[in-house]
Amino acid sequence: MEIRDMFSKERISFDLKATNKAQVIDELIDILYKDGKITDREEFKKAVLKREEEFSTGIGMGIAIPHGKSTAVKEASIVFGKSKKGIDFNSMDGEPAHLFFLIAVPEESDDVHLKALSEISRRLMHDEVREKLYKAQSFEDFIEAF
Amino acid sequence: MKIVAVTSCPTGIAHTYMAAEALQMAAKELGHEIKVETQGSVGAENVITEEDLRQADAVIIAADTNVDKSRFTGLPVIEASVSEAIKDPKTLINKALKAKPKADLMQEVSRIKAEEKESRKxxxxxxxxxxxxxxxxxxxxxxxxxxxxxxxxxxxxxxxxxxxxxxxxxxxxxxxxxxxxxxxxxxxxxxxxxxxxxxxxxxxxxxxxxxxxxxxxxxxxxxxxxxxxxxxxxxxxxxxxxxxxxxxxxxxxxxxxxxxxxxxxxxPVKSINDAMSAWLNNLQGSSAVFLGVVLGCMMAFDMGGPINKAAYAFGTATIAAGQPTHIMAAVMAAGMVPPLGLALATVIAKNKFTAAEIEAGKAAWVLGLSFITEGAIPFAAADPLRVIPSIMAGSAVTGALSMLFGCALAVPHGGIWVLFIPNVVTNLFFYILSIAIGAIVSALVLSILKKPVENSSSL
Structure with missing residues (x-):
């Protein structure tokens, strides 16, 4: 499976409205719900917040990757959101996060999706990928970055 | 330098892989080789092999789950959380390369012995x-x-x-x-x-x-x-x-x-057995010394492997009749020399061994004195072409001397710990002398053959 298949125009937002961590998670989950990838907003949110409790998924470098594994998820998918102002996500480096990847994985997931997700995670660690993501203005730019 | 690492986080979806990537990038930048095993939701990928472990200088475990550490015995291990590996992989790598191995020669030797046992067919x-x-x-x-x-x-x-x-x-x-x-x-x-x-x-x-x-x-x-x-x-x-x-x-x-x-x-077998006993009993002079050399070489050659065991079984066979024998004495003495010689070499030629080897040398004394030839294997594995000839030389000298001095042994095992029981060994003083001379020979030959260790801290 190609990385681009994990993303969709329907699940991308270049201008997040949220101003804090709770809001941004809600906003991202909304996108996921509207695209029909999850059956139950609250159920999935619980999984995501539980993961955040362990330690913040704000990995620094302006990136946060909240994620959850739940039966409420129909199909493994990712929402991408960009916040111009930046949002405090209790990141490891204390800096606000600008790029958000909300990852939803069903309880029973096949390896194909998981492998694609792991590849995305790896790419995010590279400076040049992050730079392109910051600059991306369209879905095509965004996919191009990977 | 080569590092092996394991990353693992609770959900195994993102951080496991980010940490892996971060470590790989940092290692590349610092000019080290790294292999990262990811234990994520897809299971273990890029699994660390035996071969990797042999080449590895250090281990990094970046995990928030339980990672089995047993396979890393004997290597320097640094443990950290996944987030540390993502945030500051370089520090982690440098820390790992500076870390001291938990030099547990005893543990390594028992692992080697178990492996040898399993590989028998x-x-x-x-x-x-x-x-x-x-x-x-x-x-x-x-x-x-x-x-x-x-x-x-x-x-x-x-x-x-x-x-x-x-x-x-x-x-x-x-x-x-x-x-x-x-x-x-x-x-x-x-x-x-x-x-x-x-x-x-x-x-x-x-x-x-x-x-x-x-x-x-x-x-x-x-x-x-x-x-x-x-x-x-x-x-x-x-x-x-x-x-x-x-x-x-x-x-x-x-x-x-x-x-x-x-x-x-x-x-027929009785005749063979009698003939062998008679031959052994009459074995004297140069042919006895020659047999001592052969047995000594065999004992040191594979340090507990089939050739060593063949010489050892032969020694044991000679005491089956109930009499102390020269051959058993030569076999045990020659089997004690390799770890002793290496231990001595780590003392007299410190610049030719890594810090880990010098540490392991201390345990090698005990293994040698206890007639556990396998104690030499970790040293030999690191530098076989120089170590094995050196210990064979020492063991051959010891085997020959023990025969020459007419030392005889009544038991097939026990090392130094049984020698002071009266009547276990004849010519105790010369027996110990044979062992000491062989160990010194091994240590000297090795000190000459071995190259100084490159200073690994000046990277």
């Missing part, structure tokens, strides 16, 4: 199983006999009922069981429990017929394969299958054993 495995069950009988027997002499003088067996005589006779009995035990457990190794009866009986017959050690080896093999053959070809109805292990197999196989041993093998 076929005939060799069966013979070694028999020998390993036999050794404790010989040790117990040999030491008690020696103690009996110590308490009751050289005519101890004449004073029936005296304390010395009781110890002596007990030892003698334990000793006499070695031949049946050897045959029994060779057969056991081949065909499991049903092999024990014909094996033990065959071994006892070999002893009685004077066919000795060689007779016992053959008896064990014949017993084992006879049972295996019978198991394969005798087909009983289901209702009677329970009779196989308690009635059919023991009776038939033991019957076969008796006929073969008494009517076929007994005579």
């Amino acid at each position: 076929g005939l060799y495995k069966h013979l070694m199983t028999g020998v390993s069950y036999m050794i404790p009988f010989v040790v117990a027997g040999g030491i008690l006999i020696a103690l009996g002499f110590a308490f009751g003088g050289i005519y101890v067996y004449e004073n029936v009922g005296s304390f010395g005589e009781i110890i002596f006779s007990t030892g003698k009995l334990a000793f006499s069981l070695m031949v049946p035990v050897l045959a029994g457990y060779i057969a056991y190794s081949i065909s499991d429990r049903p092999g024990l009866v014909p094996g033990f009986v065959g071994g006892a017959l070999a002893d009685k017929l004077g066919a000795g050690f060689i007779g016992a080896l053959l008896a064990g093999l014949i017993a084992g394969y006879t049972v295996a053959f019978l198991k394969k070809y005798i087909k009983l109805p289901k209702s009677m299958q329970g009779l196989m292990p308690v009635l059919v197999l023991p009776v038939l196989s033991t019957l076969v054993m008796g006929i073969v041993m008494v009517l076929v093998l007994g005579g």
